[in-house]
Amino acid sequence: MNIQAAIEALQAADIDVDLNAASVKSKSRDFFWYSPVLKDRLDHVVADFVATPQTEAQVIDILRTCYAHDVPVTTRGTGTGNYGQAMPLAGGCVLHLHKMNAVKEIAPGRVVVEPGCLLKDLDAACIADSGQEVRMFSSTWATATIGGFIAGGSGGVGSVRWGALRDPGNIIRLRVVTMEEEPRVLDISGDDLHRVSHAYGTNGIITEIEIPLAPAYDWIGVFVAFDSFDEALQYSYDLASCDGILIKLATVFEAPIAKDYFQRIAPHVTQGDALVALMVAPHGMPGWETFTAGYAARPIYRSDKSDWRKDPGHVFEYGWNHTTLRALKVDPSITYLQIAYGTDDPVALARKMRDELSPECLQHIEVMRQNGRIAMAGLTLVKFQSEARLDEIIALHEANGAMNFNPHRYTLEEGGRQAVDARQLDFKREADPKGLLNPGKMISWDDPDYSFDQMYAWPGLQAKPAAE
Amino acid sequence: MNIQAAIEALQAADIDVDLNAASVKSKSRDFFWYSPVLKDRLDHVVADFVATPQTEAQVIDILRTCYAHDVPVTTRGTGTGNYGQAMPLAGGCVLHLHKMNAVKEIAPGRVVVEPGCLLKDLDAACIADSGQEVRMFSSTWATATIGGFIAGGSGGVGSVRWGALRDPGNIIRLRVVTMEEEPRVLDISGDDLHRVSHAYGTNGIITEIEIPLAPAYDWIGVFVAFDSFDEALQYSYDLASCDGILIKLATVFEAPIAKDYFQRIAPHVTQGDALVALMVAPHGMPGWETFTAGYAARPIYRSDKSDWRKDPGHVFEYGWNHTTLRALKVDPSITYLQIAYGTDDPVALARKMRDELSPECLQHIEVMRQNGRIAMAGLTLVKFQSEARLDEIIALHEANGAMNFNPHRYTLEEGGRQAVDARQLDFKREADPKGLLNPGKMISWDDPDYSFDQMYAWPGLQAKPAAE
16 A cells, blocks of 8 residues: 555646545544444544545546555545445545536436435435436435435435335446556446445445436425324334325334434423324325324324424434434434334334333334335334343344344445345456455455354454554 | 206206217217126117206206206216216216316326316326326226216226325315205315215216326336246236336236237237236336346337337227227127235236136236235136126136126126225215216115125116117
8 A cells, every 4th residue: 555656646637635634534434423333443443535536537547546556445425324334444545526416417207416416406406407306315315425325325215105225226327437457437237236336335436326216296294193102103004005195204203212302393292102204295195184084193293384483304304314313412322223124014023122122222113115015124223231232132133033234333244134245246356356445344355254243343444543 | 857847947058968869879878888798788778968068067057957857967078987887877967078178277296177188188288287197097098088087997007106096195186066956066085085986976076176196207118028927927016016116007918818909919929928018117117127137028019119010009008998998809709807816915816817717718917006015906808608607707706815896787886895885875865865866876875785696787777678
């Protein structure tokens, strides 16, 4: 690794290179601190410099130069991911894509965009052009980039209608630059998309994204209170099952999440209230009203007719990863899990886990579609005690048939299905032969026989400073 | 019943009244002849006159007048329904709504329209206004009215995405005029919609419709051939399960339907080919291509890249009730069933019925959504032998757990769940106290204790002319 030579070559090529220590440190961090486990492991990690390309040609220059000088390259958008995916474990170069943010083409049902575009700006452009918006986005919509969402996300607001990002049809095409002596530019579509989407930039740098669009509506944000968590859960499942009522979000919060962690909602709920957060299309509201009347449900807020003194803001900023964020701000000992309750009988499975673990764990559930059926994902809040107890809790979920996608790990495999993804690995062999892209994030590259019996500790991880 | 007095009163009120025998006869008929059973029963039925209102005020005039003179009123759009729902069983007045066809308001996600508007014209208006279209329509889109579809349909092209018309959210509001001494105008929404939608105009006349809209795309029509019916069926089920691939139609035809009954497709398939017809959004085509490559599927046509010498026309005009129509034109002995294979394991149930009944019955299956799951509806082609054999075939389906919606009956109950719909009946008591609206179509009005053990024969049905 010859950092200095790389920096000089990049500066000579008129690439924006940031060497300011404070700035480099800040751009070397994402939201990994959601996890006390990752915070313990990664808090000291820092890059040597940050390179900010303006064009695909500059991305190619940077990769060619870093390849020549054996400098690791870790790509980031705005760093709002929370699995450490943008943390430069071995130092080197952070490739900051936020200035590659052009919306290049908008057509009926699809958009072509550069990776650094904020989700919020992308929606604004699509709405202005033709009343369209992205099918799904993370709750960090206001600050996150589309590239970061594609490279690190799995689904989000909109998945209750459209399923997950990995489902066929939800990404049309990705343009990727490889990390080779002479980088190649590849357009990837179809099954090959699995090689590079949700790969944390370990096997190519995404420089252009083509995704489908949905019609943009003035979504009505809704909160509905329930005396009973079970009723809230069933209500949300049944509502999502109404194919004719168009919704974009259905989130369930066990009590007392709303009372304890949602400051602007707290005055309107009791300690015992379970809460459901919804986004409903305006023309779906009459159907929603009819549907809701059939449940022991108390609608307490709708964004089009609110008398709340303090505006709660976007309803989706209570769901997905924002739930944990809000809880963390009130109680820093809170962390979370990522659980898949599946499609067979997710209501029963979620109830069972709640019965076994509440209140140490509080259920926060996102309703999704999966393979044509309603599924539930648990972003369960956990009162953190120790890593050992966290592992016990996860094991208990697995023993009950609830799948775990561990957010306390920085590798693709551990955050996923704890198995080698041959497509991603094969493509890394082809596109990153020196293993310089986001090193340490793909176990199968470093240790193909890893047993997954404990947390993977990448040997190349920067050592902690001795006297910190 | 004082026909002459009613006619004179209507003429005095400047209502368009048609008395021409040939014209009245033609407007007294719908597509009831799809069914040999209905053809036998209803072929002679004819109204006394046809009244054609231009406005809701004229509808009120007509109903007030007919009420005063005890004249039955049977409403029709363009008469493309095929359950005899627009057949004036007791003569009297046919209320022809085709001139009430204004599109009154288009907003994001919804439209307000008069009942006589053709589905085709409604779509054209919504596309021109804002790139929108109706969520679902009958295969008679080019010639049928939205009012007829709402009053007599259950679903159609688009139901693979949006479910059935009766599902919450798929109708927003219906405006209805009652048949009383002084007719009332009622706006009906929510659960009350079940009173008047799919009621054949037996308990009120729909004068205004508010329904949701979806984004309009240049849907790609696709035909895919398969060696195996089972593979075609599984493919269609799995494709509809892809929440991220936007489709509007998925129809399966057992061999040799395509070869024998679809003239312009026949040159491109063999006698043994099963066929799947699809409508795919343009931006869904890459996902569709990827998905399709995983099956033993032979795409033989796509409307955006066709080299067929003869254009097959709209793909949806091969599905839903058009399948039977095309088969009937080739073989007049063909009729059909309406079977619900449900959501539990519709693929297995449809296969089973095929194994038991092919080739006397040929499977034509429409894939739908129902309560958040994929469902299959069979519009099974039947080589008609006798009414007794038809009943046997239906009983065989029911014995296997496949629900029958009998299209060889002219009553709401027999074409539905063979049970009294209390909401429709109660509303008829309120809105049509004399029982003058489309008489003979609601068994529970005439014979509340009917046992459904044989075909209902309404005592008020016009007698057949002796010497016909």
